[in-house]
Amino acid sequence: MVSTxxxxxxxxxxxxxxQSVEKSSTRSARAVGLKRxxxxxxxxxxxxxxxxxxxxxxxxxxxxxxxRLSGAKIGLGLGIAALLAFxxxxxxxxxxxxxxxxxxxxxxxxxxxxxRGGKQxxxxxxxxxxxxxxxxxxxxxxxSEEVNQKVADIENLYKNQNENLDSLLxxxxxxxxxxxxxxxxxxxxxxxxSKDLTVSDQEVSDYFNKNKNYYPKGTTLADKTEEIxxxxxxxxxxxxYQSWINEQKNNSRILYFLNF
Numbered sequence: 001m002v003s004t005x006x007x008x009x010x011x012x013x014x015x016x017x018x019q020s021v022e023k024s025s026t027r028s029a030r031a032v033g034l035k036r037x038x039x040x041x042x043x044x045x046x047x048x049x050x051x052x053x054x055x056x057x058x059x060x061x062x063x064x065x066x067x068r069l070s071g072a073k074i075g076l077g078l079g080i081a082a083l084l085a086f087x088x089x090x091x092x093x094x095x096x097x098x099x100x101x102x103x104x105x106x107x108x109x110x111x112x113x114x115x116r117g118g119k120q121x122x123x124x125x126x127x128x129x130x131x132x133x134x135x136x137x138x139x140x141x142x143x144s145e146e147v148n149q150k151v152a153d154i155e156n157l158y159k160n161q162n163e164n165l166d167s168l169l170x171x172x173x174x175x176x177x178x179x180x181x182x183x184x185x186x187x188x189x190x191x192x193x194s195k196d197l198t199v200s201d202q203e204v205s206d207y208f209n210k211n212k213n214y215y216p217k218g219t220t221l222a223d224k225t226e227e228i229x230x231x232x233x234x235x236x237x238x239x240x241y242q243s244w245i246n247e248q249k250n251n252s253r254i255l256y257f258l259n260f
Contacts, residue, residue: 119260128185130248135188142187150183151176193240199232207232 096109155165208221
């Protein structure tokens with residue numbers, strides 16, 4: 001009996017020791033697992049997190065898809081709004097007028113204007129380009145002071161006749177800025193063509209004698225010398241200009257893309 005009792009005690013002791021060893025092994029395994037997890041690379045952690053939260057990521061993807069769709073709708077709405085604003089504020093680019101329900105398009109108006117004066121306007125622009133190109137070659141420049149002086153002379157001329165320059169310009173459909181540009185172009189032509197251009201005293205005298213019946217009684221040659229010189233100079237410039245511009249056209253490469 002004693003031996004049997006000792007045997008039972010020995011068996012229980014062995015079982016306790018086995019249980020203790022098993023618990024220790026489990027704790028060690030958990031510790032090793034945690035250590036390995038902490039030493040895992042970021043890429044592996046991402047993989048692990050993906051594998052453990054696949055359902056959460058799917059939900060996020062669905063939300064992102066809805067956000068993208070909503071953004072696309074907003075972008076489309078903004079694009080339509082911008083188009084409508086362009087059509088409203090830029091309507092004059094397409095429509096010239098509306099008569100009751102009849103639309104007069106800008107295109108039809110431009111066609112009519114081209115037929116009536118398009119050819120002459122184009123020729124004027126070509127001539128202007130040729131003049132400015134030649135002025136650039138000869139390094140000819142017109143100062144603002146020269147232009148302003150000419151404008152002042154014209155203004156004083158009309159003022160002496162009880163006329164207002166701005167009113168006359170408005171009546172003719174011309175602005176002061178357009179007048180200044182025309183004066184600048186004329187001065188450029190004069191500088192290009194006035195080289196070696198002279199007016200002799202004999203020419204002045206002959207002109208005075210030919211036209212003295214048109215002057216007030218008692219007018220002398222001395223009274224009109226400067227005026228006659230200016231007139232003769234302009235006449236010579238006009239004659240020289242026509243031959244010069246024809247020469248420029250013949251020596252230039254001009255391509256026409258419109259037929260009137």
